[in-house]
Amino acid sequence: MRNKIINSMLTKEIVSQIGQQIKKSYSPFDNKAFLNQVFNDEWDSKRIKECVQHVSECVHQTLNLPYSQSLAILLDANKRLEYTYSHLMFPYYVELYGQNNFHESMNALKEFTKTSTSEFAIRHFILQNEQEAMKYMYEWSKDSNFHVRRLASEGCRPLLPWSFKIPQYVKDPTPIIPILENLKQDPQIYVQKSVANNLNDISKNHPELILQICNSWSKINDQSTKFILKRACRTILKQGNQEALNLFGVASNESITVKNLNINQKKVKIGTSFSFSFDIEDTEFASKNQSQQLRTRKNIPINSDYENRDDSDSEENKNIQQNQIIQNKDQKYQKMLRIEYKIDYLKKNGSYSPKVFIFRGQYALQKEKVSFEGFQNVEQIVTRKHYPGLHYLSIIVNGVEKAKVSFELLQES
Structure with a gap:
């Protein structure tokens, strides 16, 4: 370097x-x-x-x-x-x-x-x-x-x-x-x-x-x-x-659940990448959809019209532009979510160092269930050295950890 x-x-x-x-x-x-x-x-x-x-x-x-x-x-x-x-x-x-x-x-x-x-x-x-x-x-x-x-x-x-x-x-x-x-x-x-x-x-x-x-x-x-x-x-x-x-207008999380969290392979070689998938469900959706009107642009908080300027969240911003404010003729219910994922990295001494990544900074959940897929590199970099052993991936919604799975990092070939 x-x-x-x-x-x-x-x-x-x-x-x-x-x-x-x-x-x-x-x-x-x-x-x-x-x-x-x-x-x-x-x-x-x-x-x-x-x-x-x-x-x-x-x-x-x-x-x-x-x-x-x-x-x-x-x-x-x-x-x-x-x-x-x-x-x-x-x-x-x-x-x-x-x-x-x-x-x-x-x-x-x-x-x-x-x-x-x-x-x-x-x-x-x-x-x-x-x-x-x-x-x-x-x-x-x-x-x-x-x-x-x-x-x-x-x-x-x-x-x-x-x-x-x-x-x-x-x-x-x-x-x-x-x-x-x-x-x-x-x-x-x-x-x-x-x-x-x-x-x-x-x-x-x-x-x-x-x-x-x-x-x-x-x-x-x-x-x-x-x-x-x-x-x-x-x-x-x-x-x-x-x-x-x-x-930032993020909704409460009590009715949100994360299901079917899965890593595409349980053993991942250092120097490669892996994908993961999960579903987000809102148990309030059915009842709220009938009674709550769509939030209009003037009621969206301070983040809605500038999030796409943050060059560190380019993937997130594409999603925001598509999902943030939709003038839905059916006036369907939606809930604003902050979706993150956390990796507990194994350190040399056997302890863990958590790192939280933004997945969707502002996501408008507009239906009862949505499926997501993400990717993560595990290449050796200057700021993080990877060690073989058991690691953990968690999904966090609105600041609360909702699901967690383990995976194993293997030594580079």
């Missing part, structure tokens, strides 16, 4: 182009010596973060100037660069050498985020001087550049992946909220996803705060806000939080 990323992000050609731009801003810069330092005998053994740090260190050594002078050169070179993660070495340079120059470095991170992202570097400055750093980020949340607005949200996430936690915001995230309030109707999807991810981070330790925010924001008739809310609640929805389910 490391080689694929490095081979596309920090190739010799890309690093050379960075050096050329630095030389345009500072003619004494020796690009050949810079490249020789970067691509030394240890380069191929370095991990991603180590590579970025190494390039930044080589820039510093080749320039051989005080921080402020070097920073001015890099800022000038940065003006000629386009957005790509290959330029992460610029904010990393600030992280490495600029922590004694707080205000100068904060302004530099704002500029560097426009051509890469400063979300990782900025966290060191939050820890160093939280109040001043958050003043900057609050102002950035109103900036005309969407990369800068996104940094205001992404940089202060309590649980940012590939970085360290910000412990004070894990404990008390309230200082983040004014920034997110400024961004709750941001028109850029890049910013919207960041706001949602920040809220989702907060929900893992403060679900009551997220529900309070979501109840407030749900009154805003704005597509951006609705999209943010759906993604922000994904963790507590998977946890079956009833208030969150109610917020």
